[in-house]
Amino acid sequence: MKGLILSGGKGTRLYPLTYTNAKQLIPVANKPVLVRVIESIRDAGVDEIGIVIGQTGPQIKEAIGDGSRYGVQITYIPQDSPDGLAHAVKISKPFLGEDKFVMFLGDNVIQGGIGGLIRDFANSSWNSQIVLKEVENPSSYGVAKLREDGSIEQLIEKPKNPPSNLALVGIYMFDETIWEAVNSIAPSKRGEYEITDAIQWLITKGRSVFPHVHKGWWIDTGKPTDMLEANSLVLDELTPGIAPDAVVEGSQIDSRVVVEAGARIINSVVRGPTIIGENSVIENSFVGPFTSIYHHVTVQNCEIERSIVLEHASLGNISTRIQDSLIGRHATVQHSEGKPRSLKLNVGDHSNLWIV
Numbered sequence: 001m002k003g004l005i006l007s008g009g010k011g012t013r014l015y016p017l018t019y020t021n022a023k024q025l026i027p028v029a030n031k032p033v034l035v036r037v038i039e040s041i042r043d044a045g046v047d048e049i050g051i052v053i054g055q056t057g058p059q060i061k062e063a064i065g066d067g068s069r070y071g072v073q074i075t076y077i078p079q080d081s082p083d084g085l086a087h088a089v090k091i092s093k094p095f096l097g098e099d100k101f102v103m104f105l106g107d108n109v110i111q112g113g114i115g116g117l118i119r120d121f122a123n124s125s126w127n128s129q130i131v132l133k134e135v136e137n138p139s140s141y142g143v144a145k146l147r148e149d150g151s152i153e154q155l156i157e158k159p160k161n162p163p164s165n166l167a168l169v170g171i172y173m174f175d176e177t178i179w180e181a182v183n184s185i186a187p188s189k190r191g192e193y194e195i196t197d198a199i200q201w202l203i204t205k206g207r208s209v210f211p212h213v214h215k216g217w218w219i220d221t222g223k224p225t226d227m228l229e230a231n232s233l234v235l236d237e238l239t240p241g242i243a244p245d246a247v248v249e250g251s252q253i254d255s256r257v258v259v260e261a262g263a264r265i266i267n268s269v270v271r272g273p274t275i276i277g278e279n280s281v282i283e284n285s286f287v288g289p290f291t292s293i294y295h296h297v298t299v300q301n302c303e304i305e306r307s308i309v310l311e312h313a314s315l316g317n318i319s320t321r322i323q324d325s326l327i328g329r330h331a332t333v334q335h336s337e338g339k340p341r342s343l344k345l346n347v348g349d350h351s352n353l354w355i356v
Contacts, residue, residue, distance in 0.1 A: 008055075054080075133167055228326070275292050313329065
């Protein structure tokens with residue numbers, strides 16, 4: 001079995017952060033979302049993985065490399081234009097061949113592994129298996145209608161009257177019958193080849209398509225609020241600990257904090273679940289729950305909580321608490337004059353922001 005990760009989207013809903021960085025490389029609890037997907041597939045026993053890339057391909061290649069550091073073999077599959085998920089599958093045939101494969105959207109974060117899902121599909125005679133999740137607002141998603149035997153009868157995109165509350169999560173399993181499907185469908189109204197149309201083609205032609213209903217949490221990290229929520233959920237699952245070479249002086253660090261190698265925490269309070277990245281400096285500051293500070297970040301004379309701060313950012317002398325914020329790479333946030341009551345920031349890479 002092989003793995004296929006779709007990582008070609010530009011991430012427009014995360015602008016300005018994704019003007020200069022692939023959305024799949026934004027870290028959740030100090031680990032890029034794409035790396036989490038790779039590790040999830042690897043831990044399920046699949047070590048040959050294709051990654052479909054678009055305009056941000058060079059960034060993804062630089063960050064991920066050949067996959068050896070993660071114990072996998074990576075093949076990059078360029079998608080010249082964003083023509084839909086089914087198109088991404090279609091152009092991946094030279095890599096996938098006739099093997100069964102798992103397809104994972106590269107910006108999804110899911111609780112737990114997919115080993116059980118892969119074993120079930122590998123040992124079945126099904127042509128496809130789709131991961132579904134019960135949601136409160138199914139009208140906002142692609143929704144599955146099931147038959148009495150548990151198989152999928154129909155997929156409906158954002159229905160006004162949903163036949164169920166089971167939404168498509170973004171993880172799919174296919175066998176070789178998918179090739180006829182992706183070659184038989186026409187573009188949708190938005191001009192893309194939709195994977196839901198390909199799956200519906202399988203169903204209409206009498207192929208067996210069954211669901212796997214995921215019981216844990218799942219987040220599509222397409223928007224800043226979703227990214228922060230995913231960060232909070234993953235932080236809550238980390239094993240706390242302080243690296244041996246980290247420096248902690250005159251500070252209070254509770255039992256739910258991860259402090260990585262080379263970090264320095266001076267005269268500060270850090271409350272978890274929180275992670276402080278490698279070689280970052282926290283000085284005379286408060287870092288509150290559900291905050292991820294990536295590597296080589298400086299936070300001085302600040303208060304911050306429920307936020308994500310990317311590498312090489314600098315926050316200094318800010319008189320009001322920062323919360324629910326995304327701070328980009330190499331961004332600088334400093335205080336000038338005045339005392340604003342609150343801050344809610346989405347700051348792109350290499351920004352310089354003065355609060356006046």
